[in-house]
Each structure stands twice: as C-alpha cells, then as structure tokens.
Amino acid sequence: MSTVSATLKTAPAGNASALLLVLKLRTFIALIAVTLFFALMAPNFVSVANAVIISKHVAINAILAIGMTYVILTGGIDLSVGSIVGLTGMVAGGLLVHGIPLPMLGVIVYPNVIEVVLISLLVGTAIGAINGLLVTKLGVAPFIATLGTLYVARGAALLLSGGATFSNLVGRPELENQGFPVIGSGTVLGVPVSVIILIIMALVAAYVAQRTPFGRKVYAVGGNERAAALSGVRVDRVKIAVYMISGFCAAVVGLIVSSQLVASHPASGNTFELNAIAAAVLGGTSLSGGRGLIGGTIIGAFVIGVLSDGLVMMGVSEFWQMVIKGLVIIAAVVLDQLQRRLAANTRQG
Amino acid sequence: MSGIVLSARNITKAFPGTVALQDVDFDVHAGAVNVLIGENGAGKSTLMKILAGVERPTLGSLTMEGEPVSFSSIRDAAGKGIGIVFQELNLCPNLSVTENIFLGRDITRAGFHIDRAAQKRRAAELVAKLEHDIDPDALVGDLMIGEQQIVEIAKALAEDARVLIMDEPTSALSASEVEVLFKVIGELKRAGVAIIYISHRLEELIRIGDHFTVLRDGRLAASAPRSEVSIPWIIEKMLGAGEVVAKRPPAAPPGPPLLEVQNLTLPRRGQGLAVDDVSVSFRPGEITAIYGLLGAGRTELFESLYGLRSGATGSVRLGGEELAGRSVNRRMKAGLLLVPEDRQRDGLLQNLSVGGNLGIASMGRFTRFFSISRAAETPLLSQVISQLHIKTAGPDAPITSLSGGNQQKVVIGKSLLTQPRVLLLDEPSRGIDIGAKAEVFSTMRDLADQGLAIVYTTSDLKETHAVADRILVMAYGRITADLRAEEASDEALVRASTHKIDEPELA
Ligand SMILES: Nc1ncnc2c1ncn2[C@@H]1O[C@H](COP(=O)(O)OP(=O)(O)OP(=O)(O)O)[C@@H](O)[C@H]1O
C-alpha cells in the first residue's frame, strides 16, 4: 500500500489496463504528439522536403542506437560509438584522398569505393571486437572499457591527419574511386540512401533480435547471465558479438556522415553516443539489460529527431533545446517506471 | 537395461580454502533412479556439476559407456546426453516460459529462424506432461517459485537426455506435484534414462530410489541398492550416528494475542482472491505452522502481512499498533519480520561476505557513531554462525562459496539478528538437510520460548508436527482449519488443504 500505487489502485480495473496500454505505447504517442505540435506551431514543418531532412538526421542517430540497443540488452553500454564514427570517417576519407602507400613497391594503391566502404566497416567492427574482448576476457566493466576506446579511437582519428580535415571526397576518374557521396546524398525514388540503409538495418536487427537464437541469447544474457551460461549459452561470444554489431553500426554512420559532408573531420561524431543511448532509453530499453525492442529504439530516435529539428524551426534557442531534450528523457524514464509498477500491480491484483 | 552408463572414479575437487570432494566414486545405472544423499555441504551439487560439465574435477576421471570422457563445458556434456536441473533456479525472468525452455537450443528453420509455433507447442506439451497449466507465453518473472521449478524441470525434459540429473527438484513443489514428477520419472526410467536424484526428503528417496549413494563431508560414506536401504540406514550413514529429533514442548503457555489480522484480502490478477478474508491472531511463545498446497495463498498471506502486496486490504495489528498501509521498513521496526521463500533471489546479496549478509538488516545494532564497529559485530556474527551451524570458513568468506543449504541458514540468521517479535518463515526447511532442519526447528522453539510469535509455512506434513503447537491449513486463499497440534491428524490436514469453499475454480 505504498503511496504511488495506492492512488492507482483506486482506479477501476478497466481504467488501469487502459492506462497501461497508453503507457506502453507512450513513445509512439509522444512521437505523434510532438509531430502534431510542430505541425501547428512551426510554419513549413509539414512538407516533403522537411520530412526528408528530418529522416536523414534521424537515420544517423537511429543506426547508432540499433547497435547500442543490442549492447544495452546484454546489460552493457558502448560509449565509444561517437569516436568510431569519427575514426571510420577518417579512414574512408584518407583512403579516398591519399590511398594506401606501399613504400617498398614505390606505389600508392587507391581502393575503389566498395573497398573503402568494406575497409571502414571492418575497422569499426574490429574496434567493437576489442571492446568485447576487454569486457569479457579481461573483465573490464563495459562503461570503462568503452570509455577507454572512446579516447583511443578519437586520438587515432586525429593522428590519421594530424588533426586536419580530408575534404572533397568525390574521388578522381583516373583513380576509379568516384561515387562516395552517393551514400550520404543519393536518393532512390526520392528516398535518401541513408534512410534506406536505416530501414534495412532496422528490419534485419529487429528480426535477429526477435526471431533468431542469437537474439534470444542476447535477451537471456541481459536477463540472467548465469542462467544463460548454465543453459549452454556462450555468454562471452554473445557479448563480443553485440559490441561488434555496435562498432559496425558506428562505422556505417561514419561513412554516411563523411559522405554527406563530402569531407571527413576527426572531431565528427563527438557525443553521438549520448543521443544513441537516449534513443534506446526513450524507446523503452532498460539499462539493466534484458528488456527493450529495436522498434522502440527507432521510434525513440524519431522523437529526438523531430524534437530537435522542430525546435530549430520554431527558432528556440540551442540552450533551451538542450533543457527540453533532457526533460523529455527524464519523463520517458519516469513513465517507464510508472508502467512497470502499474503492470506489477495489475498482476498482483 | 541396468548397465552403468556413467561412472566417476576417484573424484577430488578442491576450491580455494575447501576440499568439496575427496576421492569419490559414483556409478550411474541406466533405467534406474540413482539417489545421492548427504548433509548440506557434503558435496552433492559439486559432484553433479562435475558430471554435467559445469565444473572440472581437480583429480579423477569419468567414463561413459566404458569410454573415458571429459566434459569441457556444459554444452559438451549436454551434447553427450547429460541433462541437469540445478538446485538453484536458473531462469531468465525477462523471457517467457517457452523461451526459457528452449534457451540455447532453439528449434529453428534453416538454422536461424526460430520456429515459434513449434516451440510453443512443445513447451505446452512438456508443461502438460507435468500436469500443469502454466501459460507458455507467461513471463517467468511473473511465476510463483513452484511454477518456476516446473519450468526448470520441463527445460531439462526437453533435452531427451540419457542421464538426467535432478538436484533437489521438489524443494518448492507440493505433494501432488511431486506425485506427478515421480510418474514422469517412472516413464523416463522405463525408457532407459538414468536419473540422478538429490533430495533431503528421505521418504521421497526411499519411494523412488533404486541405488543409493551417501556422501559425508566430501567423501563417499556408503553406497547400496534399494533392498539394503532404510531411513535409519540413511540417517546413520549421513550423520555418522542414528540421530532422532525429539519435539520440545513450549517452556511456558502462550501469552495474549500479539499479531492480530482482520479481514485480510488480496485480489489475484484477473479475478478471484489470493487471500480471501483471513482473520487470525498469533500469540507470543507459540509456534504456528501453516500447511497447504502450492498456490494456496500462504506466501501471499505472508507478503500481505509484511506490506509487500499493495493490493491488500484489511487490518494488521501488532501489539495494538495498526500496521495496514505502513511500509515494510515500519513493519520491521514494529517487530514483524519475514524470511522469504526464494532465499536465493530475495534474501542474499551475492556480492557481500557471509558476515555482510548476516548483518545487513541489523547494522544499527553494531554501529558506533557513524561507523560499523567490528568489535561489536564479530561476536554477534560468530554467535549466529555457530547457533545455526552454518558451515563456512568464517564471516569474511564470500556468500557464494557456501552450499545451497548453508546459504539458506544465512538468511534465517540475518533475520534473527534483527530481534523481531513476530517471525514469519516461508518454507524455512526448504532445501536444508535433516541435521540443519532439526537445528532450525530447535532455534524456532528457543525463539518462541524467548517470547516471539513464530509462524511458518510448509508443504510437508511431517514438518507441521515436528515443531508446531498449532496448525492452520490454507486452501484457496482461506484458512480451512485451525487445530491444536495434538488434535491434528494427517488425514484432517490433507482434507482441509483440498477443501473448497463455494468459490469456483481459482486458476
Ligand atoms: N565455488 C565454490 N567456491 C568455494 N567453495 C565451494 C564452491 N562451491 C562449493 N563449495 C564448497 O564445497 C562444499 C560442498 O558444496 P555443495 O554445494 O556441493 O554441497 P551440497 O552437498 O550440494 O549441499 P546442499 O545440500 O546444501 O545443497 C561446501 O563446503 C561449499 O562451501
């Protein structure tokens, strides 16, 4: 008969379950509410052009948040994704502009765009693997391990160019490495390529999480690691895999960002990890692991994206934007707790 | 059909600080129930973990059907046909019943697409085989502990193992559920499966065991076929001497009612009542047993009294003070204390030492100014450790190094340190051996004689008589009998425990 539940208890059962449904769908409702709000308040908010811009912004955060969700589902966290975005962008930029010099042969090899993409993805995934190995084999807490790689990867990105930007990443015909900007700026039937990448990745990620043995194991590790291990789940492998997924997602974003700007800057991706965590949490992912859905995360990323762009269009100052974003995140977590208590209550009677 | 499938020779297992097993031989007969008995900490679970690939022996060898084997992991052992139901429940609370049953060995199409329909069907079959109607889609975290144990058993059955280890599978099951399990064990036996069965309930063992092995202090004490075994034999081999537990009468007649409960009601999810209008009172100096079947509402009654169930209505007065609506903390301060049923989950802090766990609820007693005084703490802790005969290297040993039964004693010890006036013990004897049980019961009597009101639940008829002065029976959320221990016959108790009052079907 604690105070919070006492007030809930007085509501008839029908109301309680309706309230529960509203709370369950809260992120989705929030998305609709935020969109309606800006549609009314901000001129030109509802337009195809704006929808394209917002979805391109959202794609970047949402792709990172997909990887982040996997990591959080196992009870971990990945703070290094922002730095991986910067580093993989620099790797791609460096390969396009300077190629791979092979001094003993006296030649410089210029990989084509496909190869550049594959190498960058490999770098991101490898950093993820290092995170995973640190967490599992060396027993470093995920927060610390990925905080370390956050610094290392950012430093490496700066070292690659001595802090300078690789610009004009269009490639050269004689080197046969043109076409890189398509990733960030191309469209298919009017839909930006980056948004198509997001849609594919989200579908695959949701499928893997819900319908494959691997996904099941991810949830199991987050729910009760020991039980998972005793059920024959190779916990270490699952954990290494989720950090690799997160590193891969970050590399995809690194490519998209540098392609969009047609330049790679070593500082790009700074603090992206916070937005990714925010999207996952807004979408209902529990930071203690074992609970959350890819779909929720995507909606969470849209809430953040619509909110940011809408506030900009309304001319709200950047400072207020931060305050509002913070409040929304706190509100999300409070509602999450409320939902859980209510669910527990209806369960007990 | 009764060849030896698996045998262990000269097994020794050393942990830092303890030798859990020393030079133990163990044979597992096919198509038979191989019983393993021993006191808490005798090394039973350790031996089973070695057979199931969870732990590796320090010395010794395993042979399976004549071939030497060594299991590198639990997967490896499972691949060779060894399944295990662990003593502690090992389930993921965030996954459904089906998902838990198939965790680590999902039924897939094309190797990656989980066939949910097939899994659900199979899960429902397994649960039905155990004569239960647990929803395969229910979250395991929402199930009662007895239901979780059913899931754990279903999980092991799903493997079609050739050797099936059951480490205290019935500790949270009621008599009728045990019957069903025995039926299933009988079927498995006929199919040639070798079953290894561990339990502290001796009558159970005598009924179903074919081969008996007794461990004492990590060594093989005896091993014999059923025909040579009797309960006195087991007790003698286990303890080293024939020990009988005599019931002690109360030192003084009970006082006036201390805890008074009126019209306590707790609705159940969906419809119906988990606790149905219970009015009862408990007196200091008196030990009351609450007997009932799984799901009778005993745990719910305790949790409502203790303030853990927010849906509960009615009056709970302790020494005249109204507790309804008060927080758990306030109820504790008033002198009410609950020792929960699921001690692994609710009772222990895995990251603290034995001493840290014992002292956690009563730190005020040995805090001097702002810091915990070791000088004040140590004697109290040592006293509880010896009072309950907790088998541990000392207060600084990690709690995880204790055997299952000894961990349970720590939880009971923890509550004793808070000096309660009313002690509610939910299944206090679950998973502890007869020696420890006698100690716990004797401690309960001591506490009652010191003026506490003691209330405990049990699903074991013999335990109702072992210590109680008064026996209540619960069924379908109601109290269906309230008897003096002398006048409570087994027959009367069982009849009352299945007694339905007007209420139709409570799921
Ligand atoms: N991981 C471990 N580290 C240190 N000691 C351990 C460990 N596991 C078990 N032990 C010790 O080994 C001994 C045997 O423990 P085990 O769990 O096998 O007992 P058990 O016979 O199953 O007892 P119970 O009936 O209480 O379950 C105990 O003294 C225990 O403290």
Ligand SMILES: [Mg+2]
């Ligand atoms: Mg054990």
